[in-house]
Amino acid sequence: MGNGTSTERRLRNPGSFERLHRRCKDVFPQQLEGVKLIINKHLSNHFQAAHTIHLSSMSPHYHFKAMYSGDQQADSDESFPQALGEVDSTGSLNAQCVALLANRIRAKAAFQTQQERFQTWQFDTEYRGDSFTATITLGNPDIISESASHWVGTLNIGRGGAHASYYHQANDQVQVGVGFEASTQTQDTTFSFGYQLDIPKANMVFRGSLDSNWVVGGLLEKRLAPLPLTLTLGAFIDHLRNKLQYGFTVTVC
Structure with a gap:
């Protein structure tokens, strides 16, 4: 066996589960109803904001989304910590925060409210190997009001x-x-x-x-x-x- 350079291709990390599922969902067309206006604004290298006005025959809505990304870098060129929050005209809120615990370990916390009531909490811990990604998810709906599912x-x-x-x-x-x-x-x-x-x-x-x-x-x-x-x-x-x-x-x- 010679000492030449190996031509074997090395498997790369596939990325997060959320990104893999999103690539499939992006292929499908989204249903449109009514008129929608979206305004995106880059406030700085760390902050972004978006305003969405949706006028429809069913229920008009206004959404405000704010995103923050920090200075901590990972091998995937992502910036941490990450925080995202979205609130609509009814007072319902979706929020999540992602932190880099180590070079290969990411932690995410997400929760959702329906007006003044908490709906869902979810915690994820993700480990990225050289050619694989492993994730553990813990979900506990309605943890605040002690109304266990x-x-x-x-x-x-x-x-x-x-x-x-x-x-x-x-x-x-x-x-x-x-x-x-x-x-x-x-x-x-x-x-x-x-x-x-x-x-x-x-x-x-x-x-x-x-x-x-x-x-x-x-x-x-x-x-x-x-x-x-x-x-x-x-x-x-x-x-x-x-x-x-x-x-x-x-x-x-």
């Missing part, structure tokens, strides 16, 4: 296989569930994800699901007040078998 985790293991599920109620409107099922008889393993959205003002409940067999389903329940009727519309699409199943139900109660 509800969650249930289950695991069953037997001769027939294994079944695990996780249910989480984020708030009064959003509920999610994740399921895993493995059968030793059919040698089949299935992952499934489901969610439920409650819209009390519209008397509607929507449930959606997606599993590893590429079966996508949705169910919409609408209470036809003041009549004692509930209309349910449902549809499921099996992409692998190219099969569509749909129907509706009328309930008198």
